[in-house]
Amino acid sequence: MPELPEVEVTRLSFADHIAGARILAVEVGKPLRWPLGCEPKSLVGRTVLTVTRRGKYLLLNLDRGLLLLHLGMSGSLQFSDRLPPRGVHDHFELETSCGRLRLRDPRRFGAVVHAETLEAPVARKLLGGLGVEPLEARFEPLRFHQALRGRRASIKQVLLAGDAVVGVGNIYASEALFMAGIRPTQRADRLSKPRVARLHGAIVTVLRRAVALGGSTLRDFSSAEGQSGYFQLDAMVYGREGLPCRVCATPIKSIRQGQRSTFYCPQCQKA
Template sequence: MPELPEVETTRRGISPHLQGACIGDVIVREARLRWPVPADLAATLRGRRIEAVERRAKYLLLRFAHGTLIIHLGMSGNLRVLTEAFPPEKHDHIDIVFDNGQRLRYRDPRRFGAVLWHAGDIAQHPLIAELGPEPLSLAFNAAYLHAALASKRIAIKLALMDNHLVVGIGNIYASESLFRAGVSPLRPAQSLNEAECTRLVAAAKETLEAALAAGGSTLRDYVDSDGKAGYFMLQSFVYGRAGEPCRVCGTPIQQMRQGQRSTFHCPTCQH
């Protein structure tokens, strides 16, 4: 599933082409995504100009003067900017056509993504309103994290993946952040002291920045807006490396299940 670095990489890739672009048409070939694509989307967007291309958590937000187009890539979605009307393939569900002839094509083989319209304050949309702070923002700091974990008995790995606590630290980056911080994924969240929270916040930011620099991670069919794969997995410390020696101490990396997801950790480096 595309996580925050993959979505941000996509945003950075499409933004130069979309910023200020005027919509000529919207072609919806398949409206049955996670939620139905609005039937009047083409009429809503024709002749309107994109004022900004933003991201909140894993949601891409195309801002217009009269509202916001919300795009979620789901488990297998991606966006490509095309210079001409190349023939659509089986899973190319939506084209947003600009008046300069270019188009933004939404592809989603599993159809777990979403393309929605919101005319009001985007911060009040049900998908956005209850989200926690962005992990790379100043709001996500050691004092905030220590206070937020104080009453949480669940494992710290699961707490990090709770979008109400902090957005965008998905499965891969939670495992990697905990390794960099030297914290076991099995620890009760409330057991972390202030020093450990300081290390974990720094590790999460460092991990996400490294993933952004590498263009994200490639799992199954994630590609960025130019069709290039992300390479963060080539430098991962623990994720996907079960049985392989720890890059720091040589102990075999262990794999287990937490919350129906795979967790990878080093039993020697993480306490």
């Protein structure tokens, strides 16, 4: 279940290696979430210039057009010049002059989508509504507070919606709210500026820490099945229902918000 840190670490694991590579062949397995949007063969001969990221999307910027990759919740990428034969869960593969890029995604929530430019309708549809990048300078407490104005939904759900800030998934949302001492059910527009500032700091800290952890295990990461979990993230609340809070020992609570599980400490996150 890759969130922003996992996607970023994935990007770092192969971006430099694939830059400048020529696409020699394209292989597709079962359909993913959305159609590729072009004839696979039409990608042959193009060159991968750079790999960038927007939210949880990876962008393979080609000399003509681009590929938008999303890992869904069970997707992982491998890039190597020697990969074993494709398995049943390997649904997209680029053979390039520098190695093979393979997307494995058992649950097929992921996607590979071709767009001619960032302004193409399909790219605008997927990327257009995304909020600010949390690890860039434009993510800033006051602006974050403004983005929450008029949002009557719970802060947890607004975080997940991805239009105020991108990349915070279900796990890191719970973790960041715990770090900020904010109850996940609190209405987003009821949070004071200082509390939004705390949340802002918590989001940045949680995501940066996860990227650093992932970066430190990069060697394992690129060769593994991608199932190494959240970089052995030491969760403070996520998945710890009933277990004692690591700060105050109060049992962690689990609730559901918008069909998603949320974890929090009723003592450390009072409002």
